[in-house]
Amino acid sequence: DTAVSQTPKYLVTQMGNDKSIKCEQNLGHDTMYWYKQDSKKFLKIMFSYNNKELIINETVPNRFSPKSPDKAHLNLHINSLELGDSAVYFCASSQGGLLGNTIYFGEGSWLTVV
Amino acid sequence: SQQGEEDPQALSIQEGENATMNCSYKTSINNLQWYRQNSGRGLVHLILIRSNEREKHSGRLRVTLDTSKKSSSLLITASRAADTASYFCATAYNRGTSYGKLTFGQGTILTVHP
Numbered sequence: 001d002t003a004v005s006q007t008p009k010y011l012v013t014q015m016g017n018d019k020s021i022k023c024e025q026n027l028g029h030d031t032m033y034w035y036k037q038d039s040k041k042f043l044k045i046m047f048s049y050n051n052k053e054l055i056i057n058e059t060v061p062n063r064f065s066p067k068s069p070d071k072a073h074l075n076l077h078i079n080s081l082e083l084g085d086s087a088v089y090f091c092a093s094s095q096g097g098l099l100g101n102t103i104y105f106g107e108g109s110w111l112t113v114v
Numbered sequence: 115s116q117q118g119e120e121d122p123q124a125l126s127i128q129e130g131e132n133a134t135m136n137c138s139y140k141t142s143i144n145n146l147q148w149y150r151q152n153s154g155r156g157l158v159h160l161i162l163i164r165s166n167e168r169e170k171h172s173g174r175l176r177v178t179l180d181t182s183k184k185s186s187s188l189l190i191t192a193s194r195a196a197d198t199a200s201y202f203c204a205t206a207y208n209r210g211t212s213y214g215k216l217t218f219g220q221g222t223i224l225t226v227h228p
Contacts, residue, residue, distance in 0.1 A: 004156075035218075041200065043157070043218040056215065090156055099144045099206055103216060105156040 003027050004106040006091045012112045013081060020077045021109045023091030031097060032074035034066060035090040049074055081113045120203055124223045133190040135222040137203030144206045146179055146186050151200045195228045
């Protein structure tokens with residue numbers, strides 16, 4: 001059974017479009033995250049939600065809007081896509097925060113903006 | 115600024131040899147974690163070492179932490195071709211909330227030749 005699943009795995013879209021990436025975890029965790037991995041493999045946190053409440057927002061452009069309908073889901077909506085948004089987006093979850101807890105990652109969503 | 119930096123950026127060895135990867139960081143941490151990423155896949159948690167620990171083992175993995183030097187090393191003994199992957203260190207530290215923040219380095223690309 002997949003612990004953290006995200007869809008779609010691959011997404012190619014044109015500049016200016018709006019797209020969403022969905023994420024679900026079946027681990028019963030209360031905290032979920034979105035990370036972005038750029039072409040140089042740097043992995044940076046974008047958002048963190050705990051029990052549906054926003055905990056971390058790392059100066060991400062407001063074109064990115066996370067939505068957590070319940071603590072098992074954290075979706076990422078991106079408006080007016082730009083070329084620089086091309087990256088791999090990882091959803092992740094943990095029980096509690098990051099001080100001592102293991103974080104579980106999804107398989108990633110490869111976004112290409114053309 | 116980047117919290118964790120791995121060294122070397124790439125490492126190529128023969129099967130059976132040991133692989134050592136290093137990680138340096140800049141600020142005080144709560145714990146340090148190592149992750150593995152196979153090409154085209156998500157990150158998988160390998161091991162977590164807390165700031166009051168100096169060494170930890172898990173199977174063929176050995177992690178050391180030197181908080182005075184702000185550095186950690188990951189040793190993979192008797193490497194196998196299946197160990198070929200990127201390895202990331204991530205530092206967790208308190209950012210003013212109980213949730214903490216996890217910051218990743220750029221990773222070391224390990225290639226194990228059969």
